[in-house]
Amino acid sequence: MLDQVFSALGVLMSTEHLLHLLIGVGVGIIVGILPGLGGTAGMALLLPFVFGMDPSSALATMIGLLAVLATADTFTSVLMGIPGSAGSQATVMDGFPLARAGRARQALSAAFAASLIGGLLGALALSGFVQIARPLVLMFGAPELLMLTVFGLSMVGVLSGGNWLRGLAACGLGLLLGNIGPAPATGHMRLTFDSIYLSSGLPLVVLALGLFALPEIVDLLSRRSAIAERAAPLGTGWLTGVRDTLRHWGLVLRSAMIGCIVGAIPGLGGAVVDWIAYGTAVQSARDKSRFGKGDIRGVIAPEAANNAKEGGALVPTLIFGIPGSGGTAVLLGGLVLIGIQPGPRMVTQDIDIVYLIIWSLALANVIGAAVCIGITPLVSRVTEIRYAILAPAMIGIVMFGAFQATRNWGDLIAVLAIGAAAFVFKRMGWPRPPLLIGFVLAGGAEVYLYQSVQLYGMDWLGRPIVMILIALTAVSVFFGARSKVSTEADAGAEETATIPGRVPQTILTATVAAIGLLAIVDAWSIPWISRLFPFVIGGAVIAFCGLSLLVDWIRPAPGTPSKPAFSLINLRHFAWIAGLLPLTAVAGFLPAIFLFSVAFLLIEGRLRILAASAIALAIVAVLWTLGYALTIRFPTGLLDFMP
């Protein structure tokens, strides 16, 4: 066994292998930085080359890519408030406020250091665990997965911004949105309204971009400043960030452990691991007052977890041939392509390949983190650019990322619709993270409950791991109930904080309740097994909204609104973004982005036409190059496909 470890090390250090690892890391960093692009897009870029490579080089390239995705996705999360991938949504919560306080470098380097340590711990766990993991992974059946899902949902408590009724209603709304598409048991369509686009469910990328990125863009535009509202305070350089991470080594260790475990259990999906790490970081912190306003721990926890996840996710990928995350799902296909068949024999016959993978993963993590820290001083300067100039690029990136989801018009329409709704949520003090958690866990919640009952009746409650998880959930709910995270607060933005009036709040609450009712009506005539979930969740949403209204009415008036929640300025900025759709329908996607950017930079950015055209051309050039590399056909002038 030891000589296999070292022979793998020999291959690892060969120039050939290192070179290909670097290629993978390079592609991974580019793909990771761009929101909406993940492992799938990265592999699509690499596939033409992987087809011709020898297995060891192909392996190096793929692992290099996989390892750094979760590192590089932090850039947009921190710098722009745009989730770089499903794994770094929670990073936005504190990372972006830090950037707005001028501390982007500190936040980024803390995140990269945490990513590095998390990634190394993930690789370590993989090497120690891979030989004995089989029975442990097999202990997690439907009941255990169900309880893990419930544990994930219990994070809603701490992420509700102190208003847990609205948090629960938002979570229920997320669960209903996650319900869109065919019911798992009978195939009846739910909440699709005969739209083909919705018939395979709402893509996570579209929801995440709409939920977090668009409202932030609209909000920032009305402030007419750079993202960083003040110059970087002293002592907030990259070294401070690394020191922050080392100082919170306990948090790093625990978050990495959460990442490994969630990654190693196939069936939960990696998209919720950052929220669980973030939630537990809040629950266990003594001073919670800064969370949501720019607490460095809020960056460290999810980043350590999402890199460790990839190591953990390789466990089921290699020994069962079952991927533990989106990235490993693609890797699995790639492995088969180069003649490596993951499965039980992998850890007996091909253990040298396993160690090669582990070493590559560790090395790629180190290189990736080093590169990211290296380019941080340069990249973080985007926060100093006047926002009205930066905005067209960000809007272009968001629309491009959303369009990556299924490459349909529906993606563009959905991201705008969700963005509009999310902006209302943001302004009315409704927490958005619970909605996302509900969405991510909706499938598991329904399916695992159904399977648990089908397979075990009510006995599933008595299984040992289930009981442990119930206890953990109870603890989580207890701590969650005691903590308040101002998830909707913006650092340095107190002056624009608004207290929405009673009438708009009532209208919004009633609207959410109406969606709950809609879900019930929609599922009215389908078989009970497919009806149960929308009925229960829809009912719960109505109940939470009702209670919330009751509380609003009983509580003394919150005082007159200091300032209306919405202004014409916001509407104008939103109209800009929405205008992209008809423009795309007429001119096609890239020309539309170009014209939009020129117009926006002229009118909102007050630039001269030459500068505006140059910037617009640069934006389009980047998108075109990406589109070319990914063989994307952008929407052409004619509406070639309507959902």
Added chain:
Amino acid sequence: MTGMLKTLRTSAQWTASLAVAAALTAVTALPARAADFAGQTIEIIVPASEGGGTDFWGRFYVPVLQTYLPGNPTVVVRNMGGGGHTIGGNFFANNAEPDGMMLLASSGTGHFNYLLGDSRVQYEFKDMVSIAGSPVGGVMYVAGDLGASGPEDIAALEGATLRYGSQGPTSQDLLSFYALEQIGIMAQPIFGMGGRSDARLAFERGDLNIDYQSTFSYLDNVQPMVESGDAVPIFTFGVLNDDGELGRDPAFPDIPHYGEVYEQVNGEPMSGQVEEVYMSFFTAGFGAQKLLSMPASTPADIVDTYNEAMLAAKADPAFQERRAEVLGPYPQFMGPAAERMKQIATSVSPEAKAAVAEWLAERFDATVN
């Protein structure tokens, strides 16, 4: 005066901007058509996202087309996932010209949705022209502790509760449920599986005791369980020869195919509606699980050009070697043979379709959308 000049300059720059926009429109526009493929870009529509089986299969044929088509065209893959493969299929149906410049790489999911008459389907698969096809094998197996020692011992399963993990009654599992029912096994469906690998994991955990896996997955993950006695194969779904007859799977020459087991249990070979339903759905899901097709009215000379290219590829040992590495031990259906497979896959009569729909509703409360 200066104001006037400024306006003039600005409008000139505006014109320049518009020219750039127009140029960009040209970049994204469709390439010109011609009978020769030299310098052309052929597009393969993959109605699934990157990284899945259909995507890999489509990409496998990129270098094949580039090498063997006259003029060595550029071939690109365009992924359009969603809607149970119907979004990509519909896009193809609505946009592909009969000029050989756009192909559809379809797979079992899209074939089934077409066969079942899913309302999302806007493509007439029956009328398309298929030029290449790949089979996939599948082995049905049960848990070792049920007492059956092999295919000849299927009677030992009588009375046992057999739990089968399914992605849904209208997925490819339809064929499993249907085939099992015809040999007297009423498997209890456990729905909500994310895919075949989920079901296999649940089988390994002991939650399920009947399952099928496709060839690669069976060899890598189930064979060890068979060796340790934890799993027992009961039949393969079989393969089709070039004439479209069901035969033993070359990857599992010792395991009888479904037709044999059916005859063993029922005392007579499959016939009538059972045969029609099995052969059609089997071909759509296994026998020709992947198909590369062109639009219905593609002129004969273009179809012939493609067919010649595919047959040339088939005769090339280099292709055969790559094929064995990536697609497994099965012969590919190239040229006219692929078209024959597509005809079998779409041969099910309206009466048999109606019978399947009724059976789905009765047994699973399920509906075809």
